[in-house]
Amino acid sequence: MIETPATAPSLEDPDMAHDPLRPLPLPSVRRLPLYLRYLKEVEAEGRESVSCTHIAEHLNLGSIQVRKDLALTDIVGRPKIGFETRALIEAIETFLGWNNTQEAFLVGVGSLGHALLGYGGFDEFGLSIVAAFDVAADKVGTKVHSKEVLPMEMFADLVQRMHINIGVLTVPAAAAQSVADLMVKSGMRAIWNFTPVKLTAPDTIVVEDVRMAASFAVLAKRLSDLLKRH
Numbered sequence: 001m002i003e004t005p006a007t008a009p010s011l012e013d014p015d016m017a018h019d020p021l022r023p024l025p026l027p028s029v030r031r032l033p034l035y036l037r038y039l040k041e042v043e044a045e046g047r048e049s050v051s052c053t054h055i056a057e058h059l060n061l062g063s064i065q066v067r068k069d070l071a072l073t074d075i076v077g078r079p080k081i082g083f084e085t086r087a088l089i090e091a092i093e094t095f096l097g098w099n100n101t102q103e104a105f106l107v108g109v110g111s112l113g114h115a116l117l118g119y120g121g122f123d124e125f126g127l128s129i130v131a132a133f134d135v136a137a138d139k140v141g142t143k144v145h146s147k148e149v150l151p152m153e154m155f156a157d158l159v160q161r162m163h164i165n166i167g168v169l170t171v172p173a174a175a176a177q178s179v180a181d182l183m184v185k186s187g188m189r190a191i192w193n194f195t196p197v198k199l200t201a202p203d204t205i206v207v208e209d210v211r212m213a214a215s216f217a218v219l220a221k222r223l224s225d226l227l228k229r230h
Contacts, residue, residue, distance in 0.1 A: 028069040029096075033125075034059055035069070036092050043085045051082030098126035104192070105164050107179050108171035109134045109149050112194055116168065118145040129168060131158065152182075159186040170194045180207075 038058055042050050052070065056063040070083075075091040077083045093099040106113055106129050117132055132149045134140060140151045150158070158164070167183040169176060169191055176197035183191055190206040193199055201207050 024072070028072055031061075031069050032072070032092050032096060035066070036089065036096075036098075039085055039089045039092070043089065048085055049082050050085050050088065052077070054082070093126075096126075098124070102126055102166055103128050103130045103162065103164055104166035104168050105130070105155070105159065105188075106132045106168040106170060107134070107152070107155070107183075108169065108175075109136075109139050109144055110170060110172070113168075113170035114144055116170065116194075117147055127166070130162075130164075155182065156186040159183075159188060163187075165189040166192065168192045168194070169199075173197050 035055055038055060039050065042054075052063045052066045055061075056066045059066075070088070070092075073088075073091040073095040075083060075088060090099070104127060106116060109117070109132050113132065113134075117129060122129065129147070132144060132147050133152050133155050134149050135152050139149045142149050165188055167180075167188045167190070169179060169183070171179050173195050176193070176195040177199060180191055180193070180199045180201060184201055184205055189204070190208070191199065191201065193207055193209045194212075196211075196213065198209070199207050
């Protein structure tokens with residue numbers, strides 16, 4: 001509460017190991033949560049081991065691609081057995097940092113911000129949105145999913161006092177850059193950007209854009225092509 005004052009023995013090949021000095025292949029990182037979800041289903045079924053082939057078949061991927069993706073975690077599979085399910089889950093969670101809860105502040109309690117504050121699945125990802133901020137007088141002081149909406153005047157001080165590294169940005173587009181600048185100035189190191197604005201930030205700041213329009217464009221195009229074929 002805020003106080004406001006393998007079967008993949010080839011993974012043993014050193015050429016498959018992840019070099020931390022090289023840039024991460026982001027498509028591979030984005031697939032890891034898919035593997036994690038499947039592995040937790042496998043674990044719930046009581047299966048103690050799983051192979052790259054099993055994962056690939058379930059997710060409609062190539063086994064070589066799965067093997068390369070899992071190599072990022074530096075886990076090593078056992079010949080003819082694959083991976084221990086629990087060990088692989090822990091390896092992926094450790095690599096993603098999901099077993100070390102990160103606290104975040106959300107700015108912009110509109111419809112999207114309201115929805116994100118109510119989403120209970122972030123705990124699984126190691127993310128905890130511990131406070132929300134807005135400039136609207138009719139929102140400040142209210143509670144949204146048990147979290148009090150605080151005034152922006154308190155933002156910078158609380159970021160520094162609580163050592164908050166992550167900002168979730170759900171403000172209107174016109175305010176996105178100025179709020180992002182405040183996040184950076186206050187000492188945040190990462191911004192999860194749900195606005196359509198391409199933010200300008202120092203190279204030392206991690207910015208991850210959530211592009212809903214781009215995602216829907218892909219869906220709409222695929223649907224259009226499907227309907228033309230049928």
